[in-house]
Amino acid sequence: MAATLADPDTPFAALDRSVLGRNVRRLGDHLDALGVPLRLHVKTAKSVEVAAVVFGGGSGPITVSTLAEAEQFADAGYDDVVYPVGIVASKLPRVLALLERGVRLMVVLDSVEQARLVSDASREAGVRIPALIEIDCDGHRAGLEPDDPAVLETARALADGADLRGVMTHAGGSYFSADEAELRAAAGAERDAVVRAAERLRAEGFECPVVSVGSTPTAFFATDLTGVSEVRAGTYVFMDAVMVALGVCSPEEIALSVVVEVIGHQAAKGWILTDGGWMATSADHGAEGYGLVADLAGTPIPGLAMTGANQEHGILSIAPGSDASLPDLPVGTRLRILPHHACAAASQHRAYEVVDGTATIEATWPRSGGW
Amino acid sequence: MAATLADPDTPFAALDRSVLGRNVRRLGDHLDALGVPLRLHVKTAKSVEVAAVVFGGGSGPITVSTLAEAEQFADAGYDDVVYPVGIVASKLPRVLALLERGVRLMVVLDSVEQARLVSDASREAGVRIPALIEIDCDGHRAGLEPDDPAVLETARALADGADLRGVMTHAGGSYFSADEAELRAAAGAERDAVVRAAERLRAEGFECPVVSVGSTPTAFFATDLTGVSEVRAGTYVFMDAVMVALGVCSPEEIALSVVVEVIGHQAAKGWILTDGGWMATSADHGAEGYGLVADLAGTPIPGLAMTGANQEHGILSIAPGSDASLPDLPVGTRLRILPHHACAAASQHRAYEVVDGTATIEATWPRSGGW
Numbered sequence: 001m002a003a004t005l006a007d008p009d010t011p012f013a014a015l016d017r018s019v020l021g022r023n024v025r026r027l028g029d030h031l032d033a034l035g036v037p038l039r040l041h042v043k044t045a046k047s048v049e050v051a052a053v054v055f056g057g058g059s060g061p062i063t064v065s066t067l068a069e070a071e072q073f074a075d076a077g078y079d080d081v082v083y084p085v086g087i088v089a090s091k092l093p094r095v096l097a098l099l100e101r102g103v104r105l106m107v108v109l110d111s112v113e114q115a116r117l118v119s120d121a122s123r124e125a126g127v128r129i130p131a132l133i134e135i136d137c138d139g140h141r142a143g144l145e146p147d148d149p150a151v152l153e154t155a156r157a158l159a160d161g162a163d164l165r166g167v168m169t170h171a172g173g174s175y176f177s178a179d180e181a182e183l184r185a186a187a188g189a190e191r192d193a194v195v196r197a198a199e200r201l202r203a204e205g206f207e208c209p210v211v212s213v214g215s216t217p218t219a220f221f222a223t224d225l226t227g228v229s230e231v232r233a234g235t236y237v238f239m240d241a242v243m244v245a246l247g248v249c250s251p252e253e254i255a256l257s258v259v260v261e262v263i264g265h266q267a268a269k270g271w272i273l274t275d276g277g278w279m280a281t282s283a284d285h286g287a288e289g290y291g292l293v294a295d296l297a298g299t300p301i302p303g304l305a306m307t308g309a310n311q312e313h314g315i316l317s318i319a320p321g322s323d324a325s326l327p328d329l330p331v332g333t334r335l336r337i338l339p340h341h342a343c344a345a346a347s348q349h350r351a352y353e354v355v356d357g358t359a360t361i362e363a364t365w366p367r368s369g370g371w
Numbered sequence: 372m373a374a375t376l377a378d379p380d381t382p383f384a385a386l387d388r389s390v391l392g393r394n395v396r397r398l399g400d401h402l403d404a405l406g407v408p409l410r411l412h413v414k415t416a417k418s419v420e421v422a423a424v425v426f427g428g429g430s431g432p433i434t435v436s437t438l439a440e441a442e443q444f445a446d447a448g449y450d451d452v453v454y455p456v457g458i459v460a461s462k463l464p465r466v467l468a469l470l471e472r473g474v475r476l477m478v479v480l481d482s483v484e485q486a487r488l489v490s491d492a493s494r495e496a497g498v499r500i501p502a503l504i505e506i507d508c509d510g511h512r513a514g515l516e517p518d519d520p521a522v523l524e525t526a527r528a529l530a531d532g533a534d535l536r537g538v539m540t541h542a543g544g545s546y547f548s549a550d551e552a553e554l555r556a557a558a559g560a561e562r563d564a565v566v567r568a569a570e571r572l573r574a575e576g577f578e579c580p581v582v583s584v585g586s587t588p589t590a591f592f593a594t595d596l597t598g599v600s601e602v603r604a605g606t607y608v609f610m611d612a613v614m615v616a617l618g619v620c621s622p623e624e625i626a627l628s629v630v631v632e633v634i635g636h637q638a639a640k641g642w643i644l645t646d647g648g649w650m651a652t653s654a655d656h657g658a659e660g661y662g663l664v665a666d667l668a669g670t671p672i673p674g675l676a677m678t679g680a681n682q683e684h685g686i687l688s689i690a691p692g693s694d695a696s697l698p699d700l701p702v703g704t705r706l707r708i709l710p711h712h713a714c715a716a717a718s719q720h721r722a723y724e725v726v727d728g729t730a731t732i733e734a735t736w737p738r739s740g741g742w
Contacts, residue, residue: 009438009461009742043682065650065683067380085646085683086634088703090380110635113702141684142635142644172681263457264481264513273513275456279436280742283655283715310543311414311714312436312456313512331484332459343682344654347719350741370721371380371651 004359005296006334010261011280013349014336015365016298017053018357019255020237024054027219027236036225039063039082039212041234044343047352048076049365050237063214063232067094072368074103082132082212082232084108084168086142092121092129099127106165106210110134110143115154119161128163132210133201137193138173138186146197155206166210166229167201169194174217180247187218195227220248238342241292251292251300256346257336259296259353260314262329270326274306274314274335281309281337282344288319291337291345296359298336301327306337375730376667377705381632382651384720385707386736387669388424389728390626391608395425398590398607407596410434410453410583412605415714418723419447420736421608434585434603437742438465445474453503453583453603455479455539457513463492463500470498477536477581481505481514486525490532499534503581504572508564509544509557517568526577537581537600538572540565545588551618558589566598591619611713612663622663622671627717628707630667630724631685633700641697645677645685645706652680652708653715659690662708662716667730669707672698677708 005014031038040054043065051062051073061080064070070081071094079102087095087107098105109115109131122129133154136143144151158164174186190213201208213225214232225231235242238256239249260276281290289307293316294300303324308315314337318324329335339345346352346367354363376385402409411425414436422433422444432451435441441452442465450473458466458478469476478500480486486502493500504525507514515522529535545557561584572579584596585603596602606613609627610620631647652661660678664687665671674695679686685708689695700706710716717723717738725734 009465011742086644086702088632088634088646090632090703094380111702114635117702136637139640141681141686142637261459261461263459264485266507266513269510273457275459278655278715279718283653283712284649285654310512315512331457331482331488332461341654344649347650371382 004361005259005353005355006359008353010334011258011276013346013352014257014259015352015354016255016357017354019253020050020053023236023239023253023255027233030220031231034222034225036228036231037061039214039230039232041214041232042069042073044234044346045237046346046368047365048073054237061230063234066371067091068370069368070098070103070105074098074101079103081105082108082168084134084170086110086134087114087118089117095129096125096127099129104130106130106132108132108134108168109154112150112153112157115157115162119158122161128161130163130165131158132166132168132212133197135167135169135194135197137169137171137190140172141170143169146193146200151197151200152204155201155204159206164206166208166212167194167197168210168212171213171215171218174215175242175246177217177246180221183217183221183246184223187222190218191222191225191228198227216243217246217248235342238346240342241288241338241340242286244292245286245288251294251338254338256342257294257298257338258291258345260335260337262331262333262335264331270317272316272326272329274316275312276314276337277312278309279311280348281306281314281339282341282348283309284341284344286340288340290314291339294336294338296334296336300338375732376630376724376726377730379724381705382629382647384717384723385628385630386723386725387626387728388725390624391421391424394607394610394624394626398604401591402602405593405596407599407602408432410585410601410603412585412603413440413444415605415717416608417717417739418736419444425608432601434605438462439739439741441469441474441476443739445469445472450474452476453479453539455505455541457481457505458485458489460488466500467496467498470500475501477501477503479503479505479539480525483521483524483528486528486533490529493532499532501534501536502529503537503539503583504568506538506540506565506568508540508542508561511543512541514540517564517571522568522571523575526572526575530577535577537579537583538565538568539581539583542584542586542589545586546613546617548588548617551592554588554592554617555594558593561589562593562596562599569598587614588617588619606713609713609717612659612709612711613657615663616657616659622665622709625709627713628665628669628709629716631706631708633702633704633706635702641688643687643697643700645687646683647685647708648683649680650682651719652677652685652710653712653719654680655712655715657711659711661685662710665707665709667705667707671709
């Protein structure tokens with residue numbers, strides 16, 4: 001194992017576990033105060049080691065983005081799982097195999113058509129497949145509106161064979177909030193939508209024990225989660241420049257970085273070129289570019305951002321609107337890119353070089369991939 | 372091995388080798404007519420099987436985007452390689468190891484500082500490291516302008532220990548061409564810049580046998596490559612929606628697709644939801660979105676595009692400006708996403724399911740990754 005962040009060939013992903021630990025405690029304390037348990041979304045880190053930090057070395061309830069994650073975490077002892085991508089027939093054999101292994105895997109759906117499919121498969125397999133109905137709280141992605149008559153029709157079709165566990169929603173629209181007031185409103189709307197749907201189901205005699213909300217911004221800005229049974233969040237473990245822009249965290253609270261090396265300059269343009277392109281950070285970018293920039297010790301460099309990317313070339317420059325001057329960073333200088341979007345940047349790497357507040361690499365944590 | 376594209380769990384990457392073969396022949400014929408050999412950029416496919424299609428089963432000159440690719444292709448017998456990411460000291464041990472294996476690996480640089488580094492390392496290792504000077508033809512990325520005095524200074528610093536092989540440039544700006552006239556102009560400017568630099572070097576007594584240009588758009592739109600010794604291109608093997616938008620190819624000429632499955636609908640919004648999000652296509656997107664859409668047989672569906680993406684959710688809708696109506700695609704329907712950017716979409720997958728003009732899977736070709 002390499003000794004410090006100066007050693008592995010660049011680009012590579014670095015994870016500061018002291019920052020990770022603070023992020024984990026911060027959301028944990030907040031949810032404790034609200035009296036609602038966390039269901040960790042493992043899609044960001046895809047690492048059983050990171051999940052072990054969250055759960056203090058034990059196991060706990062998780063959300064996955066793929067069945068491959070469900071299988072990987074089942075191998076590590078995680079047996080309480082939500083798979084929140086609308087279920088289809090082709091995925092049911094792997095769902096049934098996980099249920100047979102003793103994993104309480106809840107599938108998610110938002111139509112009578114899918115509910116019939118899951119009920120039919122349940123009867124055929126002799127297993128009531130646990131399912132949640134997805135509720136749309138902000139028009140951002142999938143789900144039924146809470147007052148849609150299809151919520152009750154879907155519940156009836158599910159109860160006819162499967163195990164209706166409750167409802168879930170995801171406030172994806174919260175990522176587009178302009179300020180703290182909008183974030184608080186998004187958190188309120190997320191709760192209201194799913195609690196309203198649960199009340200309608202209960203009025204029709206469905207027990208509906210699971211009332212699940214989740215997104216990193218709304219998890220932090222929620223002030224009242226009455227009626228909610230769990231909060232799903234994942235990005236918060238790493239944080240990223242999107243969360244900085246939303247006011248969820250500061251650059252110093254970003255635990256994940258991509259270590260790159262300066263490979264050249266275009267002085268007339270004010271560009272510093274690095275060996276970290278979109279292959280290293282992902283192509284995801286926003287107003288600030290592909291990421292903020294810190295020195296190898298992790299201290300953010302004011303005004304500097306990764307403003308351009310080719311496959312294996314990154315362009316660093318002073319962000320528009322900043323009055324900072326371009327630092328003198330000779331060829332060979334190593335830097336940390338604090339990514340725009342942690343889930344996407346992490347997905348470009350197969351492992352994390354783990355440090356603990358210094359440049360010393362203490363461990364290498366593998367990351368899973370695929371579907 | 373799964374029998375047809377209806378079988379593997381979605382999402383996955385599919386590669387039609389009949390389309391691939393046509394793309395390979397098309398550029399091959401064009402470069403034959405211009406009398407300039409191809410140096411295949413393997414960064415798009417990262418597959419020795421795809422390279423074997425290009426070289427008729429043998430080996431040939433390649434460009435790599437990472438040293439990991441150079442090592443992988445060296446294992447497969449490729450011994451003539453350009454590594455075009457500005458060289459730094461930390462990468463020289465792997466460069467020297469490849470040279471020692473008998474791979475003629477040319478490094479690329481654009482400063483006196485780097486030239487001294489490579490010359491010093493050459494003398495220390497007792498091996499003249501082959502090197503190219505990068506020329507900037509369009510202000511898009513790295514490189515020295517052809518008339519910059521630093522071109523000659525860099526050559527002198529290189530000759531003092533290393534093996535100056537010549538010059539190279541990349542017309543990255545051609546991707547932003549508005550029409551065919553601009554593409555032809557970009558191809559002309561690319562050639563002119565690098566030929567001019569070579570002439571200056573030869574006037575100073577440097578032999579400069581390598582005069583290398585390359586980008587998929589300029590490779591197809593070049594009409595005269597006098598003075599150029601090789602053309603680097605990679606994206607053309609797969610093609611993508613960027614190339615369609617540039618007029619380089621039609622949607623039917625895109626060999627790579629991501630197979631996804633419909634998982635739901637938001638009828639009021641005109642959305643079809645799939646299980647292929649940015650994890651399956653990459654976050655790279657343009658005016659048309661994350662990709663065009665074809666049925667499972669590969670026939671493009673007019674007007675339909677992947678206009679939104681979460682990590683594992685894709686949103687398909689009728690592209691703005693199209694008068695097509697949303698097709699009826701029930702839950703469970705499989706589709707092919709013809710990606711916006713083939714290099715980025717391919718990088719999200721570890722293998723290609725290979726078909727040959729039909730839905731029958733004839734082979735699974737692995738793809739390399741990492742650095």
